[in-house]
Amino acid sequence: MQSFIEYSLFFGPVISLVVYEGGLLLKRKYKLAVLNPLLITAIVLIAFLALTNVEYESYNASAKYISYFLTPATVALAVPLYEQLKLLKENLAAVLCGLLAGVLTSLVSIFLLSKLFGLNHEQYVTLLPKSITTAIGMGVSEEMGGITAITVAVICVTGMIGDITSEWLYKILKIRHPIAKGLALGTASHAMGTAKAMEMGEVEGAMGSLAIVTAGLLTVVGASFFAQLM
């Protein structure tokens, strides 16, 4: 069994996609943010591999091909960003201030809390890109010597927290403008936050997708500086 899985070109991708489809079904049926398909897939697959005594390396020998197009997909994010540049230009001051404030808050608060908890460099840089889209965040974590698998999990959880808490937080803080709502969701919780923003409205959704890429790029620049602090 182990050796078949190791040599099979399709075992990893097929089992990954089957479980993911199951996750999508659950999400569609119950509409709960906790039912994030990626997180469910990871948990189910980890349990399955542990129970059947299959090594991660054997699974990944074929599953890694799913990730082959990750860099081209990230490059493709430039297309929707380009299509939303008009919205950025029309609200330039507000969007830039919001983005800069958000990204700085993210980096500073992660730095201070990591210091408070006495995390080491590896653990700290693993968390630094937690608010940005997985494609960019995973790359940032890898480049700075973080543990990418943990970064991916933390990014997923961050997305879920934004999705679950945003309406409640906006009510308490009296954040009412659609531009502010969308931008905050995209900056704090990347694509999952943006999915929530799209439910709130068209402007919210567009601002969210704008924030995914711009906050991601700002974090790449900021994180390379912040990584040296600890």
Add this chain to the structure above:
Amino acid sequence: MKVLRQFLIIMIISLLGEILNRILPFPVPASVYGLVLMLTALMTGLIRVPQVKEASVILIELMPVMFIPAAVGLMTAWDKLRPVVVPVIVITFVTTLLVMGVTGIVTEKVIEKTEKGAEE
């Protein structure tokens, strides 16, 4: 053949991103160099949206599943996560709410200010 040409353009830019990642000293992933190159090409008119549209829609739609192998990799990183699992959870919660609150408030205040300025 149209989609093939679109994929080719995106793959060439990915390759250029990879080359930049290799020769430049910054901790920037190849994908981010590629993203910036693509955005620049679109803004300068070197590439037009219809030349890459369908392929980029397909790639972005498929993106979530591309993270599955990395997420399952958590099973190999569990030993490293276990000693810090509580701080990691606390940091994730606190910083996410902070970032969302600060971004929202700052954006809202600047919009109010510019709208007031426009009225005067």
